[in-house]
Amino acid sequence: MKCGSLLQKLIMTFIIILTIVLVLLAWMLSIWFRMTYFGEKRTEFEQNGEYISKVIKMYNTEKGDIEFDKLQAIVDMASVGADADIIVSDKAGSIYVYSKIKNNKTVDFYNIEVEDKSNISEKNMKILNSGKPVEYINENFTYIYPVIENNQFQGYVIMTTPLAIISKQLHRIYFIVWISALVAMLFASAVLSLVSKKILINPLAEINNVAKKFASGEVNRRVNIESKDEIGELASSFNIMAESLEKVENNRRDFISNVSHELRSPITSIKGFIAGIIDGVIPKDKEGYYLERVYSEIKRLTRLINDLLDLSTIESGKLKFNIKKININELIRLCIINNEQNIKEKEITLKVELQKEKYYVNADEDKTMQVITNLLDNAIKYCGNSGMIKISTYHKGSKVFVQIYNNGPKIGDEEIRHIWDRFYKSDKSRTNKVSTGLGLPIVRMILMQQGEEVWVKNNPHIGVTFTFSLTKYKNSKNR
Numbered sequence: 001m002k003c004g005s006l007l008q009k010l011i012m013t014f015i016i017i018l019t020i021v022l023v024l025l026a027w028m029l030s031i032w033f034r035m036t037y038f039g040e041k042r043t044e045f046e047q048n049g050e051y052i053s054k055v056i057k058m059y060n061t062e063k064g065d066i067e068f069d070k071l072q073a074i075v076d077m078a079s080v081g082a083d084a085d086i087i088v089s090d091k092a093g094s095i096y097v098y099s100k101i102k103n104n105k106t107v108d109f110y111n112i113e114v115e116d117k118s119n120i121s122e123k124n125m126k127i128l129n130s131g132k133p134v135e136y137i138n139e140n141f142t143y144i145y146p147v148i149e150n151n152q153f154q155g156y157v158i159m160t161t162p163l164a165i166i167s168k169q170l171h172r173i174y175f176i177v178w179i180s181a182l183v184a185m186l187f188a189s190a191v192l193s194l195v196s197k198k199i200l201i202n203p204l205a206e207i208n209n210v211a212k213k214f215a216s217g218e219v220n221r222r223v224n225i226e227s228k229d230e231i232g233e234l235a236s237s238f239n240i241m242a243e244s245l246e247k248v249e250n251n252r253r254d255f256i257s258n259v260s261h262e263l264r265s266p267i268t269s270i271k272g273f274i275a276g277i278i279d280g281v282i283p284k285d286k287e288g289y290y291l292e293r294v295y296s297e298i299k300r301l302t303r304l305i306n307d308l309l310d311l312s313t314i315e316s317g318k319l320k321f322n323i324k325k326i327n328i329n330e331l332i333r334l335c336i337i338n339n340e341q342n343i344k345e346k347e348i349t350l351k352v353e354l355q356k357e358k359y360y361v362n363a364d365e366d367k368t369m370q371v372i373t374n375l376l377d378n379a380i381k382y383c384g385n386s387g388m389i390k391i392s393t394y395h396k397g398s399k400v401f402v403q404i405y406n407n408g409p410k411i412g413d414e415e416i417r418h419i420w421d422r423f424y425k426s427d428k429s430r431t432n433k434v435s436t437g438l439g440l441p442i443v444r445m446i447l448m449q450q451g452e453e454v455w456v457k458n459n460p461h462i463g464v465t466f467t468f469s470l471t472k473y474k475n476s477k478n479r
Helices: 006-062 065-082 122-129 163-215 230-279 284-315 328-338 340-345 365-383 439-449
Strands: 085-090 095-098 134-137 140-149 152-162 323-327 349-354 360-364 388-396 399-406 454-458 464-472
Touching (some): 006 065, 006 134, 006 140, 006 152, 006 163, 065 085, 065 095, 122 140, 122 152, 163 230, 230 284, 328 360, 340 365, 365 399, 365 439
Parallel strands (some): 349 388
Antiparallel strands (some): 085 095, 085 152, 323 360, 360 464, 454 464
């Protein structure tokens, strides 16, 4: 067992609590046994005193030698039975009979240390005269029983037992009580150790071992604990956390792989073109063409880096939003003008259906323009030559909705769940050098940071529609 381990602390705490409980219990039992023993001794003395008192009354009426011998025998028998010295005195305090047997031996009275051979205190005498017994405890347990005849006090019977004899018998009981308490404590500690190790320590050790292996990179490790208690719940929560971290780790690896691929592709192209020009492999009349290709790859690399920086800034929560009153329709017109060349090159038919001339919303102007631009770029990319794009706005309640439709191919059910993932492209061969695979994730993150939503839906016949929401501007207050 490790020093300071949970099992050790648990057992030590249990032992301390159990020791306190057992000590208190043993102490109370000791007191109870002592009181019970003295109570039984008192009852025995009372019965002996009552019997001897009756015999004395009979002796006082007959006054015969034989009767005295009988009285002496009765006193001796009572003395042996009660393990006590017995003295019988008259009301004047004169002793006329006493027990002569002690420890099965005949002894002389004057060699016996009796609590009271002669006088009894005035206070106790008054109690005896009233017919009540008297008892007191110092070095001996002394019980004095009054002899009452015809309602007259005639004498008393003194019964004395040394406390050493009583203590000896009580010590046996105390020994049994304390030994039983000690055995119970050791047994309970052993049982607690075994049970705790099985239901608490071993499961926690398993969780700890799996956690260490998980930290070392074995993210597929899981805890196999099926108990229905709090430890089972902890194991279940650990497995849920492990699955989440495994997913994060896999996403991180995929992200690094995708970034590496996306960066390597344009860098390789740039390196190859420039090397060809430097080595003279490319003819002088073709250098201009290949420099344009290099410039195109540099722009692609710049877009990718900018998108990565934007996404990182948004996810870290460091992106600041300047929420103000803007005309969303004007932003849509401006984005269309910026993409006019791309639209003309693919001979795309563009339809714009704005419900009102001006639609004011509370939003960040630059970020909202980036959202519209990314969605419009996506529509142009998948629309195909001579295709059709439709941009429309409408409101419902406190929200203004912007829809961007393209009549390109529908998105498959499997793909529609991943289009918001970073670097995801429906073009599995990644031959498209325009897209970075980060446009849609950036759109979603920007809108989510502003408390808005975006979703995609396949049209019944052909085409795909992207819709996002903005909060309608009210009165003259900015959100």
